[in-house]
Amino acid sequence: MSTRVSAMSVLPPVRRDRVIAQLPQYFRKEAALHTKDDFNNKVKTACQEQRTGTVGRFKISKVIVVGDLAVGKTCLINRFCKDAFDKNYKATIGVDFEMERFEVLGVPFSLQLWDTAGQERFKCIASTYYRGAQGERFVYFNLCCSICRQWLEDALKENDPTGVQLFLVGTKKDLSSPAQYTQIEQDAIKLAQEITAEYWAVSSLTGENVKEFFFRVASLAFETNVLAELEKSGSRQIGNVIKINSNSNNLYTTSKKKQPNCCQ
Numbered sequence: 001m002s003t004r005v006s007a008m009s010v011l012p013p014v015r016r017d018r019v020i021a022q023l024p025q026y027f028r029k030e031a032a033l034h035t036k037d038d039f040n041n042k043v044k045t046a047c048q049e050q051r052t053g054t055v056g057r058f059k060i061s062k063v064i065v066v067g068d069l070a071v072g073k074t075c076l077i078n079r080f081c082k083d084a085f086d087k088n089y090k091a092t093i094g095v096d097f098e099m100e101r102f103e104v105l106g107v108p109f110s111l112q113l114w115d116t117a118g119q120e121r122f123k124c125i126a127s128t129y130y131r132g133a134q135g136e137r138f139v140y141f142n143l144c145c146s147i148c149r150q151w152l153e154d155a156l157k158e159n160d161p162t163g164v165q166l167f168l169v170g171t172k173k174d175l176s177s178p179a180q181y182t183q184i185e186q187d188a189i190k191l192a193q194e195i196t197a198e199y200w201a202v203s204s205l206t207g208e209n210v211k212e213f214f215f216r217v218a219s220l221a222f223e224t225n226v227l228a229e230l231e232k233s234g235s236r237q238i239g240n241v242i243k244i245n246s247n248s249n250n251l252y253t254t255s256k257k258k259q260p261n262c263c264q
């Protein structure tokens with residue numbers, strides 16, 4: 001057994017409240033990365049037959065959280081990972097990391113959450129990370145910020161947009177009245193559609209939608225990763241029994257992304 005595998009085998013079992021057996025649903029149908037109600041059949045079969053390749057062993061998916069300062073990036077991660085909330089603002093310096101382990105369709109799956117700093121003076125540090133990141137990247141953008149389109153442009157400049165799944169997250173939902181929220185949501189859905197992102201609204205103070213959101217991220221990341229693994233192993237086999245579409249890892253978006261405009 002390799003050292004890496006034995007290191008993994010000493011990890012404690014995945015927490016029971018991180019087990020995902022069903023595909024978690026989108027938040028708003030009009031701004032979803034996909035609207036299917038179950039995991040892809042090829043993915044389900046691969047999981048049953050334990051043919052998920054590096055997914056489930058040492059593969060770790062990265063989630064990069066970006067957005068303006070004080071929009072609530074760190075609090076969102078802390079609410080999910082530690083079930084904690086701090087009302088005092090402590091700016092992130094550079095980048096912090098959290099690891100979160102799931103079990104999806106019986107397969108262990110880890111997300112590494114990159115919590116970047118929103119302050120302008122740390123922005124160059126964050127962009128170094130986008131550049132250095134290998135493999136799939138899943139980027140969130142916080143809604144409650146005037147320059148979120150700027151973050152988006154910067155992050156996409158460093159990444160192939162087709163390899164990135166975007167989530168546009170409206171934070172601090174508890175602070176708006178229902179009437180204010182309705183207006184915010186309309187604008188957010190428009191922006192999400194424009195940038196081909198999935199929209200969510202969350203509150204780290206109350207915990208509303210936080211777990212649902214991360215479960216959805218983990219599930220879509222897992223599905224994309226397994227499909228990519230199947231495609232890789234499919235292309236290595238001679239005379240495949242199962243034909244795997246060469247575009248199958250690009251599940252959710254085939255349309256060319258529009259250049260984001262300036263904020264209104």
Ligand SMILES: Nc1nc2c(ncn2[C@@H]2O[C@H](COP(=O)(O)OP(=O)(O)OP(=O)(O)O)[C@@H](O)[C@H]2O)c(=O)[nH]1
Nearest residue numbers: 069070071072073074075087089092118172204205
């Ligand atoms: N009411 C309310 N306040 C929140 C919520 N989320 C975060 N806050 C507050 O907003 C402030 C900033 O939160 P952070 O999570 O530190 O913001 P950040 O985006 O990580 O900021 P940087 O690290 O500077 O980029 C803190 O005072 C939090 O308590 C929320 O859901 N509701």
Ligand SMILES: [Mg+2]
Nearest residue numbers: 073074091092
């Ligand atoms: Mg922070």
